[in-house]
Amino acid sequence: MRYLFIAACLLILPTPANASASLKPEQATYTVSRDGKAIGTATYSLAPNSDGSWTLRSQTRGTSGMAKLLGLDVREDSTFTLRDGKLQGLRYRYEQDATFKHKQRSVDFDTSTMQIHVRDNGKDFRYALVDGAIDRSAVAVALGLALADGATSVTLPVAVRDRIETQQFSAHAKTPIEVPAGKFDATQIDRTDTPGKVMKSWYAGGLLPIRVEQPQHDGAAIVMERK
Numbered sequence: 001m002r003y004l005f006i007a008a009c010l011l012i013l014p015t016p017a018n019a020s021a022s023l024k025p026e027q028a029t030y031t032v033s034r035d036g037k038a039i040g041t042a043t044y045s046l047a048p049n050s051d052g053s054w055t056l057r058s059q060t061r062g063t064s065g066m067a068k069l070l071g072l073d074v075r076e077d078s079t080f081t082l083r084d085g086k087l088q089g090l091r092y093r094y095e096q097d098a099t100f101k102h103k104q105r106s107v108d109f110d111t112s113t114m115q116i117h118v119r120d121n122g123k124d125f126r127y128a129l130v131d132g133a134i135d136r137s138a139v140a141v142a143l144g145l146a147l148a149d150g151a152t153s154v155t156l157p158v159a160v161r162d163r164i165e166t167q168q169f170s171a172h173a174k175t176p177i178e179v180p181a182g183k184f185d186a187t188q189i190d191r192t193d194t195p196g197k198v199m200k201s202w203y204a205g206g207l208l209p210i211r212v213e214q215p216q217h218d219g220a221a222i223v224m225e226r227k
Contacts, residue, residue: 023054028043072096092106105118114128169189172187187203
């Protein structure tokens with residue numbers, strides 16, 4: 001189950017001439033609900049590594065309903081660098097454990113061969129590495145950086161199972177929003193390249209969102225809210 005959250009030589013966005021936003025350590029805990037019913041909690045941690053790279057680490061656990069009965073436990077590690085104001089993916093690891101079901105996925109951004117290598121439950125995929133390519137978990141940080149730089153639209157090359165997917169986002173004006181962590185004036189940013197229901201995120205000054213709405217294939221909606 002995927003809760004969260006975000007083309008050759010695409011830039012994240014035009015960067016203001018003065019300075020780009022920088023990466024900063026950040027931690028966040030979220031309530032996770034499905035169609036308004038609580039199902040779990042998620043913890044996120046963004047921290048630097050000794051080699052100058054950064055890792056966004058998350059864990060989502062089922063605490064109620066079917067997610068608890070299945071023992072749902074999802075772990076993601078996304079490692080990347082910041083170059084010229086945009087993220088560049090290095091590696092990504094995903095593991096999902098639940099009763100009768102285990103999923104694994106890894107993504108390696110190999111600069112020596114200029115290829116992206118994806119391993120998805122025993123299947124291998126390789127395709128060309130492009131500038132600024134990131135994994136799906138790193139999208140959350142890329143959007144936070146873009147909004148900190150004052151962007152109103154964002155284009156991201158995201159490595160998915162068998163290709164680079166060009167994801168596009170559009171920001172709205174700030175609006176009041178309330179989550180378990182409190183009341184905020186937040187910027188809503190929507191994914192615009194997918195038809196029908198779209199992923200929506202809200203940011204209030206940090207690199208991680210305070211709220212995320214993620215539509216599911218079965219028509220349900222997963223919501224994460226900062227607590």
